[in-house]
Amino acid sequence: MSKILKREDIDNKYKWDLAPLCADDTQFEKEIAEVLKLIPKIEAFKGTLGDRVSLLKCFKTEGEIMLKFEKLYCYAQQKSDENTADNTGLVNSDKASNVYSKYCVASSYIMPEISKLEDKYLEDLILDSEFADYDVSLKSYIRHKKHTLTEKEEALLANGSEVFGGFSDIFNMLNNADMKFGEMADENGEMVELSHSKYGYFMTSDNREVRKNAYEKMYDEYKKLLRTIAQTYTGNVKKDVFVAKVRGFDSALERSMFNEEVSPVVYENLLANVEKALPVLHDYVAFRKKVMNLDEIHFYDLYVAMVENSEMKLPYEKAYELMKKALKPLGEDYVNTLTEAYEDRWIDVYNNVGKRSGAYSNSAFGVHPYVLLNYEENLDNMFTVAHEMGHAMHSYYSNNTQPYEKAGYTIFVAEVASTVNEVLLLRYLIDNTTDVNEKKFYLNHFLDMFRTTLFRQTMFAEFEYITHDLCEQDIPLTSELYSDAYEGLNMKYYGEEIVHDEYIKHEWARIPHFYRSFYVYKYATGITSAITIAYNILEQGEPYVKKYREFLSSGCTLAPTELLKIADVDLTTNAPFENAMNVFEKALNDLKNLF
Ligand SMILES: [Zn+2]
Numbered sequence: 213m214s215k216i217l218k219r220e221d222i223d224n225k226y227k228w229d230l231a232p233l234c235a236d237d238t239q240f241e242k243e244i245a246e247v248l249k250l251i252p253k254i255e256a257f258k259g260t261l262g263d264r265v266s267l268l269k270c271f272k273t274e275g276e277i278m279l280k281f282e283k284l285y286c287y288a289q290q291k292s293d294e295n296t297a298d299n300t301g302l303v304n305s306d307k308a309s310n311v312y313s314k315y316c317v318a319s320s321y322i323m324p325e326i327s328k329l330e331d332k333y334l335e336d337l338i339l340d341s342e343f344a345d346y347d348v349s350l351k352s353y354i355r356h357k358k359h360t361l362t363e364k365e366e367a368l369l370a371n372g373s374e375v376f377g378g379f380s381d382i383f384n385m386l387n388n389a390d391m392k393f394g395e396m397a398d399e400n401g402e403m404v405e406l407s408h409s410k411y412g413y414f415m416t417s418d419n420r421e422v423r424k425n426a427y428e429k430m431y432d433e434y435k436k437l438l439r440t441i442a443q444t445y446t447g448n449v450k451k452d453v454f455v456a457k458v459r460g461f462d463s464a465l466e467r468s469m470f471n472e473e474v475s476p477v478v479y480e481n482l483l484a485n486v487e488k489a490l491p492v493l494h495d496y497v498a499f500r501k502k503v504m505n506l507d508e509i510h511f512y513d514l515y516v517a518m519v520e521n522s523e524m525k526l527p528y529e530k531a532y533e534l535m536k537k538a539l540k541p542l543g544e545d546y547v548n549t550l551t552e553a554y555e556d557r558w559i560d561v562y563n564n565v566g567k568r569s570g571a572y573s574n575s576a577f578g579v580h581p582y583v584l585l586n587y588e589e590n591l592d593n594m595f596t597v598a599h600e601m602g603h604a605m606h607s608y609y610s611n612n613t614q615p616y617e618k619a620g621y622t623i624f625v626a627e628v629a630s631t632v633n634e635v636l637l638l639r640y641l642i643d644n645t646t647d648v649n650e651k652k653f654y655l656n657h658f659l660d661m662f663r664t665t666l667f668r669q670t671m672f673a674e675f676e677y678i679t680h681d682l683c684e685q686d687i688p689l690t691s692e693l694y695s696d697a698y699e700g701l702n703m704k705y706y707g708e709e710i711v712h713d714e715y716i717k718h719e720w721a722r723i724p725h726f727y728r729s730f731y732v733y734k735y736a737t738g739i740t741s742a743i744t745i746a747y748n749i750l751e752q753g754e755p756y757v758k759k760y761r762e763f764l765s766s767g768c769t770l771a772p773t774e775l776l777k778i779a780d781v782d783l784t785t786n787a788p789f790e791n792a793m794n795v796f797e798k799a800l801n802d803l804k805n806l807f
Pocket of ligand 1: 627
């Protein structure tokens with residue numbers, strides 16, 4: 213591995229084509245100015261929403277503006293993610309945020325005005341065929357009435373939206389652009405610059421010294437900024453608590469669950485069932501230590517494969533083809549669209565100087581979805597591709613089936629489609645190898661998927677629960693408090709066998725998802741649902757795939773837990789959780805039996 217490439221030195225076919233969103237920066241200027249001009253149109257309906265015709269026009273205008281805006285917003289965001297240090301990208305993305313804030317202010321009267329309308333009147337509109345595209349919104353208005361403030365207060369909150377997002381912006385800027393982790397020797401003794409994606413790669417290195425160095429070097433940098441990061445995170449927590457309180461919720465968590473339209477029972481089910489299964493996770497850690505033949509097992513020993521597999525270098529093309537084969541049970545149409553995504557450059561593949569770290573899928577209605585990667589040639593990264601393509605395909609099906617107003621699915625179901633793909637890929641690999649060593653390797657990966665997606669994310673969820681709870685009790689939040697709480701959770705989840713060193717208790721400081729509160733538990737419920745779905749796809753075939761396709765195409769037409777019921781998953785019961793835990797335990801036993 214050499215130095216990180218500059219963007220212009222990467223072949224075009226590995227870079228996404230943003231033209232379907234917007235031709236270029238000049239066009240962006242022009243179109244964003246047009247959207248800005250449309251905004252007063254939405255204000256014109258103020259005071260008239262009690263009138264049926266006027267309300268319908270208002271909804272249509274909202275759609276018209278947002279459809280145009282969404283594309284520009286995605287363009288600006290993605291362009292800026294190509295190189296976070298580039299000023300034009302930053303300015304454009306700032307402009308888009310600014311326009312959005314203006315739109316929010318201009319439309320902030322809508323919610324309070326509709327809230328004043330009688331339930332009966334709104335319920336009648338839901339049955340009116342002219343309002344067919346807006347029934348989900350109308351139901352949501354009825355649901356949110358209790359937590360809607362006066363027009364003046366709503367306007368005030370809308371005006372503050374940009375400021376509220378500031379904590380996350382500060383952290384991202386610090387984390388992606390300003391923090392530097394220095395150079396270190398890789399496996400070949402070559403000096404390379406440590407970046408987020410290199411860190412992820414080094415954690416899977418067979419060379420323990422490399423893992424240890426990357427780990428310590430990374431955390432040393434976070435330790436230097438611990439107080440600043442704690443302050444930034446606290447700001448974010450306080451923002452959540454403030455908004456929840458103002459809107460009349462008992463807690464930030466309650467508000468989040470309400471917004472998601474998910475029963476708190478689901479959250480309780482997750483925490484309780486994961487806690488029950490922690491002895492199996494402890495057993496797994498102990499088994500890992502034994503197999504790796506270590507005196508002490510550290511956190512930097514958790515990501516490397518327990519089984520040596522030097523063959524596992526996976527160039528992007530090969531990984532993509534393998535993924536397509538594994539996803540064949542999802543049908544021809546699904547696989548053909550994956551080919552289209554590859555050929556039509558939906559995907560930004562490799563890391564370059566200044567590029568945003570991590571991976572995501574993004575979509576604007578009316579244009580195909582996009583995927584950002586920082587591809588490194590290993591198995592983990594192949595799973596990331598499958599994961600993000602799962603998101604992309606979910607958007608693709610919903611966008612092509614539902615009207616704009618009902619196409620956007622909520623975060624809660626978002627992590628299901630992505631994880632189903634990962635599970636299918638893994639099952640494919642496990643079932644199609646006759647090589648014992650390879651089988652061990654994949655089972656190991658399957659177990660780690662549970663560890664990172666189910667256990668680790670539930671631990672994160674518990675951390676968020678604690679920090680918000682402490683804030684709600686008016687307990688001053690400090691970096692020490694965060695690190696202590698985090699250390700306690702590490703002990704509980706990973707047990708005594710692993711060394712709880714000087715570094716890992718500060719891990720909270722480098723998790724970008726904590727700036728999107730109560731997001732991560734959805735990874736855990738996502739994999740829980742995905743296990744049931746993937747096994748049903750493999751066992752029941754076509755009739756079940758139809759149900760799953762219906763789920764993917766349903767956007768936000770139902771509450772998330774109801775959507776999952778289309779695919780035979782009921783998270784308000786213990787069944788899917790127990791099912792997932794059994795699969796984890798069985799995989800651990802399968803692996804043990806191969807040694
Ligand atoms: Zn995801």
